[in-house]
Amino acid sequence: MTRLADLLALVTGDRQADRVVPPTGISAWLTLFTAGAMAFLTVFALALSLAAGRLADRWGEELARSATLRISAPQDQMEAQTRAALKVLEETPGIATARALSPAEQRALLAPWFGPDLPVETLPIPQLIEIVETDEGFDPAGLRLRLQAEVPGALLDDHTRWRRPLVRAADSLRLLGWISIGLIGAATAAMITLAANASLAANAQVIAVLRLVGATDHYIASAFVRRFTLRALGGALLGTVLGLGAVALLPDTSDAGDFLTGLGFHGAGWLWAVLIPPLAALVAFAATRYAALRTLRELA
Amino acid sequence: MIELDNVAYSYDFGGRELFSDVSLKLSPGSFHFLTGPSGAGKTTFLKLCYGALRPSSGAVRLFGEDLGEMGRDGVALSRRRIGVVHQDCQFLDHLTVRENVALPLMVAGEDVTAEQANLAELLSWVGLSERADALPPELSGGERQRAALARAVIMSPDVVLADEPTGNIDWEMAQRLMRLLVELNRMGKTIMIATHDLGLVRAAKSQVQARILRIGGGRLQLAGADL
Incomplete structure (x- = not known):
């Protein structure tokens, strides 16, 4: 419930609390850039994974119910x-x-x-x-x-021999895409944690003052968490838009071979792409909250 | 209000015992001076009084609650009832004097805009109305001390602890700050001032009935007769 309340507080905001932590240059840009770059890469990994999935499904369905008889x-x-x-x-x-x-x-x-x-x-x-x-x-x-x-002179080919490796390859490609997305998420969390740690260390004096006047750990952490989460959201939005633009520029189905075709988003696939910025913000929220509470515990 | 019961304090590294067997009870409306040479442990003693440090042994009670059983948030909430003035003041340099003074209100979740009249009155009381929109680095030593005092009392705390509040300011400004602290005491606030400036203590004796404590040699004792 506390986490849910924290997330809601992120949306509603607290202008007073936002002013408490001074704006920091390098960690702000690092978070923005990291979130943007990772979202851009996530769009490609997602597009690849979805396309591989579609390919595996198509090959699986189309070829499973057909066979060829060759008469020589x-x-x-x-x-x-x-x-x-x-x-x-x-x-x-x-x-x-x-x-x-x-x-x-x-x-x-x-x-x-x-x-x-x-x-x-x-x-x-x-x-x-x-x-x-x-x-x-x-x-x-x-x-x-x-x-x-x-x-x-007849030779029956029920496609099993070459269909299975193809479907397996497409499935592996799909899995690889999802693993890449997971790694990108983990790397984003690690980078944002580092940036948050740097920011917290640079603001040790601010934390000391806030504690002196009666600020709770939750209040201090929230001031940092909100800032990093919003930066990550902004960066991820930008990265996602650029990534989608780049995917849209890839050759169309009719222009190229069968494998690279459809490396875009279709139908419900768009929903996955839309989820990238809020998920990046969620990762930043969790990473910064963890870093902030740990640092505050150590500073106590 | 604040009670220390057979308190000892040792540094984490090296383990040197700064003081031991210290007991003290700050009763409501009392005025204390804590004197002693540099390094005797005055700042450490004050930090124990507002929960920034925990004793090696013995008990510290803040408003009836044992510090040893309080979490960090519990200490933070207690600190809203204790105003602290440091020698180096400790401000947020990116906020104006007005915002720094209002900081305890902000962290307590109070609506600062609704407190503007009180804030203006407080800044006027410490003589900083004209400097309300200045940034802390632009203030003189005396102005910083008065701003720190305003911040310490904005939540109308029960206790005000001041650590060498006159250490970096001239005699005239020190007297002005002392008058403000005495005025607070007359309003019913409990005051404890740590200082090595015995001249200040002697001068204050004419304005307020104060207990004078001396810390040194690992002990805390009444030192009124020395002054």
Whole structure:
């Protein structure tokens, strides 16, 4: 309750108490700069973490329910084997749809490596069949056995082999982002604690005078805590705005490759960004309060 | 009000005992001089009286409460009933004289704007009306002492403790400050002044009935007969 009252007092303020501690130059700028720089970095770590999360979710969802059948056969048998494979797939429980990719779709898949004008019809490239599973899914081992018997040129790829490392990588990236945010928060707390300690040490005489006239530790601490919290809030606001501006300048989805796309904030992601300044202020509040009360205890 | 019962005090480092077996009771409306040579422990004694130091042994009671059982906030609240004037005054140099004098009101959460009339009256009483908006470094030694006295009494404390209040000022200003302290005593305040200036004590004897204590050789004793 005391902490809540302290937080409320921060908002309402006490002009008399604010005047008691002299304005300090270096610690004021250090707090402002630290909070600003850390908020700027937090915006990037947050954007990275959210983007990695979205990527992991997308890869997980999109690829989990799909598989690809690749048919490698001589050109004169290709059509027959494709038909046979589609028939097998239609009869396999757990498969919602199966369709052979058109030459245009296969060309589009190869375009990043061979360009858009590749004559796929004349080249001995495999025929791809896209499989979409039902919620229950199919039995890949059973399907492979049946395909081996009826469509000798067919090779089933259920994406598991390469999907899992990708999703794991994206999840790791997301975790790394959150760890970075935690470290940034801890570093902010450490820097603000140092600045607060420096300010308290520089104001030992002020503290002595305040004690002489009957100030409680709570009153003295509040005078420092309010100042540092508001500075951190101001710095973090500035850093967050600059960080969001920088993120907004990153290439758009349509302009770049798939991985770096969407490194911005979407939907509820904005809420996280908006939370950065108040969270920085909260960190500063806790760090300064801890430093102030500890210093006052030592000075007693 | 303030009671010391068999108090001893030793420094933390080195452990030299400054004094021991000291007992004293400051009763309401009394006037005390605490004399003794430099280094005898006058300042330490006063600090024990307002809870800035804790005794090595024995008990200090502030307004009936044992200092040993009081937390820092308890001591702070007691200090609002004790006005302290230091030799070096101890002001906040970035605040004006008016704000420094009002400081005890601020820390007690009082509305200073509502106390402006009292504040003006107090500044007038100590002769600092014209210097109310000056900063402490701009004041002379005598003005600083009078400002410190005004700050010490703004909360209308029960006790005023003054540590060498005339140490840095000329004789005429010292007499003026003494008259203010005597006037406070006549208003019912308990006063204790630590000083090594026996001339000041002799001069004050004609104005007020005071107990004169001498601290030295590790003991506190009545010293009226010496003066």
